[in-house]
Amino acid sequence: MHGFKTSAYKRGVLVIATLFLSGIFVLFSLLAVVYAASNDNATEMDRTLRLRLAEAGVTGLEPPPVMSAARVELGRMLFFDPVLSGNRDVSCATCHSPLFATADGLSLSIGVGGRGEGSERTLGVGRRRAPRNAPDVFNRGFTQWRSMFWDSRVAGSPETGFETPAGGALPEGLESLLAAQALFPPSSRDEMRGGIGDRDVLGQENELALYSDYDFAGIWQGLMQRLKAIPEYQELFASAYPGLEPGEIGIAQLANAIAAFQIDAWTFLDSPFDRYLAGDDAVLSAGAKRGTLLFYGEAGCAVCHAGNLLTDQQFHNLAAPPLGPGKAGGLLDYGRGMLTMRQEERFAFRTPPLRNVALTGPWLHNGAYTSLEGVIRQHLNPEAALRNYDTAQLEPDLRPTVRLEDEMIAVLLETLDPLMQKPLELSEQEIADLLSFLNALSSESAKDLSADIPKRVPSGLALGN
Numbered sequence: 001m002h003g004f005k006t007s008a009y010k011r012g013v014l015v016i017a018t019l020f021l022s023g024i025f026v027l028f029s030l031l032a033v034v035y036a037a038s039n040d041n042a043t044e045m046d047r048t049l050r051l052r053l054a055e056a057g058v059t060g061l062e063p064p065p066v067m068s069a070a071r072v073e074l075g076r077m078l079f080f081d082p083v084l085s086g087n088r089d090v091s092c093a094t095c096h097s098p099l100f101a102t103a104d105g106l107s108l109s110i111g112v113g114g115r116g117e118g119s120e121r122t123l124g125v126g127r128r129r130a131p132r133n134a135p136d137v138f139n140r141g142f143t144q145w146r147s148m149f150w151d152s153r154v155a156g157s158p159e160t161g162f163e164t165p166a167g168g169a170l171p172e173g174l175e176s177l178l179a180a181q182a183l184f185p186p187s188s189r190d191e192m193r194g195g196i197g198d199r200d201v202l203g204q205e206n207e208l209a210l211y212s213d214y215d216f217a218g219i220w221q222g223l224m225q226r227l228k229a230i231p232e233y234q235e236l237f238a239s240a241y242p243g244l245e246p247g248e249i250g251i252a253q254l255a256n257a258i259a260a261f262q263i264d265a266w267t268f269l270d271s272p273f274d275r276y277l278a279g280d281d282a283v284l285s286a287g288a289k290r291g292t293l294l295f296y297g298e299a300g301c302a303v304c305h306a307g308n309l310l311t312d313q314q315f316h317n318l319a320a321p322p323l324g325p326g327k328a329g330g331l332l333d334y335g336r337g338m339l340t341m342r343q344e345e346r347f348a349f350r351t352p353p354l355r356n357v358a359l360t361g362p363w364l365h366n367g368a369y370t371s372l373e374g375v376i377r378q379h380l381n382p383e384a385a386l387r388n389y390d391t392a393q394l395e396p397d398l399r400p401t402v403r404l405e406d407e408m409i410a411v412l413l414e415t416l417d418p419l420m421q422k423p424l425e426l427s428e429q430e431i432a433d434l435l436s437f438l439n440a441l442s443s444e445s446a447k448d449l450s451a452d453i454p455k456r457v458p459s460g461l462a463l464g465n
């Protein structure tokens with residue numbers, strides 16, 4: 001009896017165990033099938049995506065050459081030192097701050113006379129804002145760059161020569177386009193140089209403001225004189241340029257060092273998008289992959305945000321809502337059209353690159369948008385976006401400067417880019433997917449740049465004010 005009971009019991013246990021095990025087996029087989037199917041889908045999607053990227057010429061970028069440590073360190077000091085500005089109150093980092101993803105978090109920058117840092121910065125009495133949004137300076141050292149600024153007013157390369165507002169006054173020996181760019185903020189009155197009659201933060205006369213706006217050589221010489229009077233800079237320049245005599249060191253060496261610092265500190269190619277380009281299929285979410293397909297497909301974004309830098313470096317009018325003081329004495333900023341005097345290029349700006357774009361708002365040449373969704377909607381249907389534009393997203397002093405009367409809208413739309421003429425209808429899901437793609441362009445290493453900020457600078461001036 002006892003034995004029978006036991007064996008029946010054992011059989012029961014055996015049956016249950018078998019059922020249980022086969023149940024688990026079936027479950028696993030099912031999971032395996034589902035997994036294989038979804039994996040197959042992913043591979044199919046990746047194949048399409050990789051094909052599109054290849055067709056679009058997006059092949060990944062080679063990092064720029066490594067710069068000497070002494071040159072980079074000199075550049076870092078110069079980048080953060082307010083001694084480069086007329087009133088000794090503004091450095092490059094005021095508007096390209098490591099704490100604001102190498103920009104300033106403002107729609108329009110605040111230069112000379114401002115107080116505070118980043119998005120907290122406020123305008124000084126009697127001063128005006130810069131007419132444009134400060135772009136980030138990530139990844140600007142690649143030799144594929146052909147121009148700098150929203151209107152490409154600095155263009156060229158060491159090989160072909162440069163075209164800049166300084167014409168023949170440009171010094172010899174500039175090693176890169178980024179170096180040529182660095183010559184211009186110190187000469188701009190609103191950004192760094194200040195006005196005639198200004199006193200600097202120490203109460204001394206601002207001697208750099210006395211040069212005429214066209215005397216670039218004078219301004220640069222004045223600036224070098226200031227720096228050469230500081231023993232620590234003499235040493236830093238000497239170790240950055242061991243082959244040059246002190247008399248041979250000039251503004252080109254300053255510019256080359258500032259460029260070297262930006263390239264060394266802020267070249268990042270480790271965004272999920274870049275890692276995907278390098279072959280890692282798993283690094284992008286399904287949503288980001290759908291967004292990438294749209295970007296390189298039906299949404300047509302890559303026509304302008306083209307190639308490895310995600311810009312064609314050409315000019316397009318997206319009819320961004322006009323705001324701010326305008327450029328060159330006019331109330332409007334005609335962008336490229338102001339430079340070329342060509343009516344059809346009015347309101348056209350150089351297509352911005354998009355790596356790290358999610359970190360660098362507000363967006364567009366005048367910071368009109370504080371959300372990337374707003375930026376996308378402006379692209380999809382410029383006229384509707386203008387009519388629905390919400391000025392509340394701007395800093396209070398800029399709200400009354402927005403120009404959106406009917407006549408203004410008509411003028412803006414007159415030269416609207418041909419690619420923007422037909423509104424593009426995208427579903428909410430598709431817009432969310434495009435946003436996932438834009439977010440996948442952010443480098444993890446670009447998110448905290450605080451280690452780039454020096455503790456002090458050779459002039460002894462305060463960092464930030």
Ligand code: HEC
Nearest residue numbers: 091092095109110111132133134135148149150182185191
């Ligand atoms: C007062 C704010 C301010 C200061 C100070 C400033 N910048 Fe800028 N920077 C801007 C603005 C605004 C633009 C865009 C102007 C335009 O395109 O017309 C810009 C553009 C640039 C660009 C071009 C990026 C591109 O993609 O075209 C670089 C590079 C740059 N600045 C580096 C520097 C350096 C180096 C310094 C110091 C020597 C400096 N900036 C000082 C506000 C500033």
Ligand code: HEC
Nearest residue numbers: 299300301304316318320349350351352363364365417419
């Ligand atoms: C016709 C060319 C063109 C097309 C197509 C285009 N863009 Fe742009 N994009 C630009 C230009 C030009 C700007 C800057 C305009 C300005 O500031 O006035 C810009 C700005 C942006 C910005 C803001 C960048 C910044 O730093 O301020 C984002 C984000 C962007 N585009 C994403 C997209 C997406 C997503 C698509 C596809 C739906 C797209 N673009 C299609 C030309 C284009």
